[in-house]
Amino acid sequence: MSHLRDDDLVLHYYGEDGPRLVEVERHLQTCAECAIAYQALTRTLSAVTPPEFIETTPLDDLWALRQMLRDRAGSRARKVSARFVALVWLVPLLYPLSLPLIVGSGRLAQTQILAAPLVVLALAWACAGPFVAAFALNRAAVDFEWLSSRAFAGGAMVAAATPGLYLLVARLLPGLAWWYAALALAALASLAPWPSTPRSTRNILVVHRLSAAVITIFALTHIGNQLVGFVSESAYAAALTFLREGYHQAIVEWLLLTSAAVQIVSGATMGMKKVRPGAWTDNFQAISGWYLAMFLITHVLAPGVLNPGATPAPAAVIAATQFNLLATARGAASLPFLLLGVVAFLYHVGTYARLAALAYLAEAQVRRLSYAAVFAGTSVVVTLALALCGVHLIR
Amino acid sequence: MTDSDLDVFLSLIERHRRYLYNLALRITGNEQDAKDVVQDALLNAYLHLEGFENRADLRTWLNRILVNCAIDHLRGIRRRPDMYEPQPITDVAETVASSTPDPERLVANADWRRQVAAVMKTMSPLERVTFVLRHFEGRSIAEISETVGIGTNAAKQHIFRAVRKIRLALEPHWSGR
Numbered sequence: 001m002s003h004l005r006d007d008d009l010v011l012h013y014y015g016e017d018g019p020r021l022v023e024v025e026r027h028l029q030t031c032a033e034c035a036i037a038y039q040a041l042t043r044t045l046s047a048v049t050p051p052e053f054i055e056t057t058p059l060d061d062l063w064a065l066r067q068m069l070r071d072r073a074g075s076r077a078r079k080v081s082a083r084f085v086a087l088v089w090l091v092p093l094l095y096p097l098s099l100p101l102i103v104g105s106g107r108l109a110q111t112q113i114l115a116a117p118l119v120v121l122a123l124a125w126a127c128a129g130p131f132v133a134a135f136a137l138n139r140a141a142v143d144f145e146w147l148s149s150r151a152f153a154g155g156a157m158v159a160a161a162t163p164g165l166y167l168l169v170a171r172l173l174p175g176l177a178w179w180y181a182a183l184a185l186a187a188l189a190s191l192a193p194w195p196s197t198p199r200s201t202r203n204i205l206v207v208h209r210l211s212a213a214v215i216t217i218f219a220l221t222h223i224g225n226q227l228v229g230f231v232s233e234s235a236y237a238a239a240l241t242f243l244r245e246g247y248h249q250a251i252v253e254w255l256l257l258t259s260a261a262v263q264i265v266s267g268a269t270m271g272m273k274k275v276r277p278g279a280w281t282d283n284f285q286a287i288s289g290w291y292l293a294m295f296l297i298t299h300v301l302a303p304g305v306l307n308p309g310a311t312p313a314p315a316a317v318i319a320a321t322q323f324n325l326l327a328t329a330r331g332a333a334s335l336p337f338l339l340l341g342v343v344a345f346l347y348h349v350g351t352y353a354r355l356a357a358l359a360y361l362a363e364a365q366v367r368r369l370s371y372a373a374v375f376a377g378t379s380v381v382v383t384l385a386l387a388l389c390g391v392h393l394i395r
Numbered sequence: 396m397t398d399s400d401l402d403v404f405l406s407l408i409e410r411h412r413r414y415l416y417n418l419a420l421r422i423t424g425n426e427q428d429a430k431d432v433v434q435d436a437l438l439n440a441y442l443h444l445e446g447f448e449n450r451a452d453l454r455t456w457l458n459r460i461l462v463n464c465a466i467d468h469l470r471g472i473r474r475r476p477d478m479y480e481p482q483p484i485t486d487v488a489e490t491v492a493s494s495t496p497d498p499e500r501l502v503a504n505a506d507w508r509r510q511v512a513a514v515m516k517t518m519s520p521l522e523r524v525t526f527v528l529r530h531f532e533g534r535s536i537a538e539i540s541e542t543v544g545i546g547t548n549a550a551k552q553h554i555f556r557a558v559r560k561i562r563l564a565l566e567p568h569w570s571g572r
Contacts, residue, residue, distance in 0.1 A: 006562075007555045014529060016536050016551075044565050045558070048511055050421050050531035057416040058430045062405065065412075065437070069401060072438050359549035362556060363519045 004034045009041050080140045080152040088136050088155030091129045092162045092183050096176055098126040098336075099329045106326030106389065119326075119389070126163065126336035130287050130344070133160040137275055137283045144194045153272065154190020158183070160287045163337040164294035168301065170333060197273045204266045211262035212349070215296075218247065218256055219345050223380065226322075226338075230387040232394040233323055237315035244312065260296045267293055285351050288344035295341040325388050339385055346377040404441050411454055415461050421527045422465045424512050432468045436461040459542050462524055466543070469520035514564040518557050525550050526557035 004012075004027060011017040012024045028035050059065055105118035133156040142153045158165065169182045225243055229236035246252060267289045274282035325331040350373055357366045408415075415436065419429035439460050440447075447456055515523055524543060528534040534542070540550040 006559070007551075010555055010558050011551070014536075014554075040566060041558075041562065044562055045530065047507070047565070048530065048561060050527075051417075051508070053413075053417050054420065055413065057413055058426070059412050059416055059433060059437075066401060066405060068434060069404070069438060069441050070398075072434075073401075073441055355545075355549075358521070359546055359552050363521075 009038050080148045084136045084140045085152045088159045091159035095162050099332045102332040129159040129162040160290045161294035164298045167337050168298040201270045208266040211259040214259040230383050232392050233319040237319040240315040264293045288348040291344040432465045436464040466520045522553045522557040525553040
């Protein structure tokens, strides 16, 4: 047996080396070098003792404790303020107004480059939903016993998913009247009692991650193909033609469809579990999940997607439509939808990757990698935005 | 929630209050933070008491809530530069090396305790929590991963890093630097 590593010695000290316990002990009796290292570890760790157990604590004043719990529980369980409910529902109500602005500013920017910031502003408005939802959820606690709280939670979900929901409704039932009817229906539905989250979601999480792995491979390929579109439309069309050979196979389509369904169902069971005021990361994780669920539904139901047997549109035609989104209000609706989809995907997967990395790397290293990932992700989103607005390296 | 719910809750936690406070104290290292963490944990437990139904062990459930509140609290402190001023680990090591040379008397020495507390402050919240649970509380790594909600491998890595920091700062003392 070779020399023991420091981590092996730590596990042995705590009796956590499992089946290797006897083997390690035997090694320590025969290897002087490891025995000295183990002795040093033991000496240090045994000198690190806990503070003495305190019998009289500040919580012994039961009256004060009772009062504290009553006051703080009362303030937590208050109804959500009407301004937060109004704020989240304003997002979907005003969303359709942002689309003509995107088209108008886009046309202006084609002749006057100085108008480009207007496109960015209009796009920022259209993409504001998830951020408004995050802002509101960080300030107001959701307690499903209250109607106002349920209206707020439903509004936050709709606000977060607005670009996807709008596109879906517009495809199924074109016209603004249907959009507002759908919103009224969603508002009414949110007032009904919400199902409670299962106590343990460990197994659900495993299934969620497995199906996410399938979707991630597909999504990364897709994003890569879109990035190729920044070079030129023809390069995008060539890459798409090649990739279609793979993902238009019936088995791949069914695998993707099943994974998407599993993602949505498993995500829905956990969707509200970690949402709470002040928890930015968890709230954004939930919001990006809600958005991705709507994105997957809208994407799967789009014409030409997952339609076994149908002849797909030529790649060149798709490229011409895909990279000319500023031409019409209908096309403009796809711009926030796609960009937020990429942002939500990168955030959702990135947050999980960060947690996984913490198991293997030091926190400072993970932080540095996170900064690099944020930079890379932002570059991807900006490049995609330029490509989708018709900006290419080669025309 | 009514007053009688609150009375039921208070009687349920009666036997665990001191234990929870002491655990919070070990994790946070000071009385005010420990008090805040226990108050947050008890409030969360009270608000989610219905979620406890059919669970086997109240203390395990309360522990899990307290540990997560402690992690949130420590993260909050690290985000506030006015409250988070850890001594660099090299400074802690130097203080240790120059302090009293009698190892047997160290454990009872207030200065030594301060040095241990200073090393603990250099740990990240997860390193600190996993180390306290393993080293002070004698919990198994499997239990720790369950309580904190991380994988066993991640729990091990946090403990390894915490022990490395302890050794880096305190071992110079034994080697007679």
